[in-house]
Amino acid sequence: xxxxxxxxxxxxxxxALVAAGCSGSxxxxxxxxxxxxxYWASNQGTSLDNDKQVLTPVLNDFTKKTGVKVxxxxxxxxxxxxxxxxxxxxxxxxxxxxxxxxxAASLQATGAFMPFDSAAMKAIGGKDKFVKTALExxxxxxxxxxxxxxxxxxxxxxxxxxxxxxxxxxxxxxxxELVTAAKALTKDGTYGFSLAAGSYTENAxxxxxxxxxxxxxxxxxxxxxxxxSTGAVDGIKRYLDLMQTDKVVNPANAQYDNGVMAVNDFxxxxxxxxxxxxxxxxxxxxxxxxxxxxxxxxxPAPEGGKAVASHVAGINLSIMKxxxxxxxxxxxxxxxxxxxxxxxxxxxxxxxxVLEGAKANFTDNAEEAATFQKxxxxxxxxxxxxxxxxxxxxxxxxxxxxxxxxxxxxxxVSASDIKAALQDAQDQVKxxxxx
Amino acid sequence: xxxxxxxxxxxxxxxxxxxATAATTAPPKRRKRQKGWWLPLALLAPxxxxxIIIHVIPMLTGIWISFMQLTKFYIANWSxxxxxxxxxxxxxxxxxxxxGADLLRSFAITCGFTVLVVGIxxxxxxxxxxALQRKFWGxxxxxxxxxxPYALPMYAGIIAWKFMLQKDTGAVNHFLFDNLHLGGDxxxxxxxxxxxxxxxxxAIWRLWPFAFLxxxxxxxxxxxxxxxxxxxxxAKPFRQWRAITLPMLRPVNTVLLLVMFLWTFNDFNTPFVxxxxxxxxxxxxxxxxxxxxxxxxWNFGSGAAMSVLLLIFLLIVTGIYLLVINRRSRRA
Numbered sequence: 001x002x003x004x005x006x007x008x009x010x011x012x013x014x015x016a017l018v019a020a021g022c023s024g025s026x027x028x029x030x031x032x033x034x035x036x037x038x039y040w041a042s043n044q045g046t047s048l049d050n051d052k053q054v055l056t057p058v059l060n061d062f063t064k065k066t067g068v069k070v071x072x073x074x075x076x077x078x079x080x081x082x083x084x085x086x087x088x089x090x091x092x093x094x095x096x097x098x099x100x101x102x103x104a105a106s107l108q109a110t111g112a113f114m115p116f117d118s119a120a121m122k123a124i125g126g127k128d129k130f131v132k133t134a135l136e137x138x139x140x141x142x143x144x145x146x147x148x149x150x151x152x153x154x155x156x157x158x159x160x161x162x163x164x165x166x167x168x169x170x171x172x173x174x175x176x177e178l179v180t181a182a183k184a185l186t187k188d189g190t191y192g193f194s195l196a197a198g199s200y201t202e203n204a205x206x207x208x209x210x211x212x213x214x215x216x217x218x219x220x221x222x223x224x225x226x227x228x229s230t231g232a233v234d235g236i237k238r239y240l241d242l243m244q245t246d247k248v249v250n251p252a253n254a255q256y257d258n259g260v261m262a263v264n265d266f267x268x269x270x271x272x273x274x275x276x277x278x279x280x281x282x283x284x285x286x287x288x289x290x291x292x293x294x295x296x297x298x299x300p301a302p303e304g305g306k307a308v309a310s311h312v313a314g315i316n317l318s319i320m321k322x323x324x325x326x327x328x329x330x331x332x333x334x335x336x337x338x339x340x341x342x343x344x345x346x347x348x349x350x351x352x353x354v355l356e357g358a359k360a361n362f363t364d365n366a367e368e369a370a371t372f373q374k375x376x377x378x379x380x381x382x383x384x385x386x387x388x389x390x391x392x393x394x395x396x397x398x399x400x401x402x403x404x405x406x407x408x409x410x411x412x413v414s415a416s417d418i419k420a421a422l423q424d425a426q427d428q429v430k431x432x433x434x435x
Numbered sequence: 436x437x438x439x440x441x442x443x444x445x446x447x448x449x450x451x452x453x454x455a456t457a458a459t460t461a462p463p464k465r466r467k468r469q470k471g472w473w474l475p476l477a478l479l480a481p482x483x484x485x486x487i488i489i490h491v492i493p494m495l496t497g498i499w500i501s502f503m504q505l506t507k508f509y510i511a512n513w514s515x516x517x518x519x520x521x522x523x524x525x526x527x528x529x530x531x532x533x534x535g536a537d538l539l540r541s542f543a544i545t546c547g548f549t550v551l552v553v554g555i556x557x558x559x560x561x562x563x564x565x566a567l568q569r570k571f572w573g574x575x576x577x578x579x580x581x582x583x584p585y586a587l588p589m590y591a592g593i594i595a596w597k598f599m600l601q602k603d604t605g606a607v608n609h610f611l612f613d614n615l616h617l618g619g620d621x622x623x624x625x626x627x628x629x630x631x632x633x634x635x636x637x638a639i640w641r642l643w644p645f646a647f648l649x650x651x652x653x654x655x656x657x658x659x660x661x662x663x664x665x666x667x668x669x670a671k672p673f674r675q676w677r678a679i680t681l682p683m684l685r686p687v688n689t690v691l692l693l694v695m696f697l698w699t700f701n702d703f704n705t706p707f708v709x710x711x712x713x714x715x716x717x718x719x720x721x722x723x724x725x726x727x728x729x730x731x732x733w734n735f736g737s738g739a740a741m742s743v744l745l746l747i748f749l750l751i752v753t754g755i756y757l758l759v760i761n762r763r764s765r766r767a
Contacts, residue, residue: 078711085730089510110733112511198626252602254626257711321511387507394731402716409627427533431526432506432734 033067035325037332040083040097041074042315044151044279044349046260046286048074054348062335068328077201078257081390087320088112095323096332099147100201101137101316102383102393108139108146109387114319114326115144124148124334133382134354137312140385147316150336151345152352153277154376155209155310156296158284163190163272171295175213175238175302178273182248185272192248194262194271195239197404198255200397205311205383206275207396210235212308212381213301218396223386224433227396227426233418236400238302240418244407254401254408263287266294275299277313278372281350281363291365298375309379314354352376388429395425494746501739510733523740534728538741540716541724544631548720549699552638556695559639560646565676568654578651585644593708596637600624600709625710630718638705642698646691653687654680689760697749721745 039059045051051074059070073094075083081103087093088110099107107113114120116138121127127135134152138145157178159171167185172178182192196202208218216231243249250271256262259276260283266274267287274280278296285291298309317336319329335341342355350362352372360369383389399421403413501523503509509516529535563581567574584592599606601624608621624633657680665675681688703722710718714727725745729738 082730085733088507089735091511106507110507110510255602255623391732398714398731405623405626405715409623409629411627424533424537428537428732431532431534432732432737 035328036069036071037095037323037325037328038071038073038093039332040080040094041072042080042098042100043074043076044315044351046283048076054345058341058344062332065335066328066331068325068331070332091322093320095325095329096317096319098150098315099318101134101147101149101314102205102311103390104138104145104147104316104318105140105385106387106390107318108143112321113146114321114323114329115139115146116148117144120330123330124337129337129355131354131356133312133377133380134314137314137382137385138316140387147318148333148337149314149354150317151279151315151349152354152376153279153313153315154352154372154380155205155275155277155299155313156372156375157299158266158274158276158280158294158296160266160269160272161293161295163269167272171297172300173297174300175305178300179242179246179248182242182273183246186248190269191250191271193242193273194256194265195242195249195253195275195404196256196259196262197243197249197253197408198257198401199259200401201393202259202397203400203404204393204397205313206239207232207236207400208311208383208392209299209308209381210239212311213305215306217384218392219384219386219388223384223388225388225392225426225429227392227422227429228419232422233415236403236418236422237413237415240400240403240407240413243404244413251408254404277310278352278362279350281368282348291363291368296368296371298371298379307379308381309375310381312376312380312382314352388433391429391432392425395428396422399425497739498743500735501743503736505734505736505739507733510735516736519736523736524744526737527741527744534737537719538721538724538728541719541721544717544719545700545721548631548635548638548702549696551635552642552699553692553695555635556639556643556646557692559643560648560650563643563647564650564654565680567651581647582644584640585648589641589704590708592641593637593705596633596640597625597709600633626715628717630710630715634706634709634718634720637709638699638702641705642695646695649687649691650684653684657683685764693753693756697753700749701745 041051041055043051045054052072055072055074059072063069077100080098080100084093084097084099084103084107087097088107091112108115116124116127130149131152134149135145137149138147157172163185164171164181167181169181169184170177172181185192211218211229211232212235214231214235216229216235218225218227218232220226243251243253253262259280262271262274263276263280263283264287265271266276266280267284267289269289281291284294298307300309301307317333319326319333323329337355339355339358342353342358343361345351346353346361352360352362360373363369384392403418403421406413502518502520503513503516504519504522505513505516526532526534527538530539563577567577567581598604602608602621605624607624611617612619612621622629624630661679661683662675665679670678701722702720703726706714706718706720706723707726710723714723722745725738725741728741729735
């Protein structure tokens with residue numbers, strides 16, 4: 001008798017699973033009201049659950065206003081790219097989704113995203129409402145963008161004020177000062193610096209930023225990879241040397257596959273400095289560190305280098321081309337990029353505004369807000385807006401993961417090793433471009 | 436507890452006799468169709484249809500894709516992808532190029548991994564099966580205990596290993612260095628060269644209960660009298676194992692080793708769950724490598740070509756293995 005009950009239960013569960021799987025693609029609609037759209041949100045808060053808590057009231061408000069229901073799924077950064085690829089490949093995906101803005105050109109090339117032509121742009125409130133540099137990350141120059149900015153982000157150098165005072169050092173304005181300060185702060189089990197050295201996206205960003213400080217680019221005008229320039233090799237070497245020769249980074253950081261892990265070390269006072277985007281504020285505060293206990297300065301370039309402190313980071317919103325609820329999706333994008341929603345979400349997610357004329361409200365610390373606004377507006381360089389950009393992140397980022405592992409496990413990485421690894425990455429990218 | 440009672444039941448071996456009688460029943464006459472001749476076909480049809488849908492069609496699609504340049508530019512509209520002939524294969528097999536060299540290295544790592552995992556899992560499974568062959572108090576408990584890794588959901592088991600193998604917070608380093616006081620620095624287990632040994636250990640942990648289960652079932656069919664007779668002749672346990680157990684388990688071993696080889700060579704879950712995105716070069720198993728080659732670079736044509744090469748390799752190995760085994764058993 002019990003066996004039969006178990007079997008019946010198992011069958012019921014299987015049927016329910018299948019049914020749930022099928023219902024995902026349902027829904028149709030001429031008028032947006034009454035329809036349901038699926039929204040994939042990236043992880044912006046302190047955890048996936050936190051994101052759900054933050055977004056649910058905002059989405060309920062949207063439903064109340066328009067009658068469109070929103071099915072929310074929050075996806076972590078480690079899975080987001082794969083999930084998007086699967087959606088693009090299979091044609092089964094959400095109606096609206098968040099993408100890392102650096103992927104915009106790559107995803108545009110797949111043709112799976114809806115271009116925001118003039119009609120669509122008008123439906124979401126016109127392109128003039130966005131900050132120009134932010135909107136430019138939406139796709140390749142000269143084509144209708146396939147994504148619009150949602151949250152603005154930039155990297156900054158966070159430092160612990162009390163630890164700096166105790167060690168008698170000033171916030172660095174050059175790379176050389178940064179290394180000196182970090183060395184003075186590395187003692188008694190604390191480290192000067194923490195890096196997400198096992199995160200390929202973070203590593204790729206800093207390969208780009210450090211190379212940009214040397215005036216080097218990873219792609220030429222035609223979108224062909226130029227990974228092996230001296231500027232790129234030196235920039236990456238400088239970054240790796242924080243762990244390798246300067247020894248101001250705990251080798252255990254090589255296993256940090258997620259920026260939040262470095263942020264947590266910082267908030268707990270284990271390290272004096274981190275490089276993070278402004279959304280770190282929510283995690284730092286959640287760990288009990290007060291806003292006035294830390295300061296932020298632009299990530300410094302070496303003496304004589306270019307003042308590039310960040311890439312133009314951020315999250316964009318896209319609509320899948322095959323959505324059956326185009327009107328509802330456009331309505332939703334308009335709502336998410338409206339002034340009200342932006343200011344509601346700006347604080348919990350600690351983001352910079354992407355709307356023209358809006359002010360950063362993510363922190364009560366006016367100095368920090370001004371610093372990030374300055375970095376975002378004047379010291380950020382966009383990652384190359386070419387279709388192969390995502391492969392740059394994958395291949396170069398992973399090569400840097402490997403090099404950090406090698407250093408952490410006692411090996412050494414020389415300039416020629418870096419050049420060889422970059423050559424290898426470039427060959428892979430070229431091959432997949434069909435070259 | 437139901438597992439222990441059924442494992443203790445020696446009649447489980449009765450399956451074989453049942454099959455033998457079924458095979459000896461006379462086949463139906465050809466000319467006159469008997470009543471209900473369609474029934475076996477109707478019963479087989481769902482299996483055949485699903486086999487075609489689930490195995491054959493995807494395999495043929497994969498082979499077709501391997502001749503296309505299916506990159507992200509064509510992914511939303513497959514049919515527009517250009518036909519490139521054997522170009523994807525040429526790149527994968529050009530061991531001087533970056534892509535081919537990486538594939539070759541991954542292949543070599545996978546070969547080493549497979550030999551170690553299959554060899555050690557089989558040895559452990561055999562040792563445990565023989566040790567638990569005789570009845571003793573608590574045998575049921577040990578049999579259940581040994582099957583735990585096999586019964587655990589794969590993801591949960593490997594995630595637990597992932598936590599245990601962390602450098603600063605993991606149980607393995609805590610045990611070795613904080614409890615046993617081994618000197619030196621705590622090593623990394625999931626990055627660098629140690630990653631290879633980590634994945635070997637985890638894969639063995641997952642696989643050996645299967646070997647144990649199969650060999651234990653095989654041992655049930657060896658009659659007790661043979662051992663008794665050999666004991667009378669003065670055979671010691673090792674001699675008994677070599678002269679009775681091994682030869683009588685031959686049919687089981689033939690299948691078991693082949694299945695374990697194929698599973699291990701194709702293992703995707705273990706590296707995927709254990710390493711996630713931070714996959715180290717030393718743990719770059721071939722299935723995982725092909726996945727990365729196709730998904731991370733969006734180059735599905737190239738990934739499909741590598742898959743077909745892997746398929747061909749496994750077919751050749753399996754074919755040779757079966758030929759050798761069959762020839763030997765015919766001679767015997």
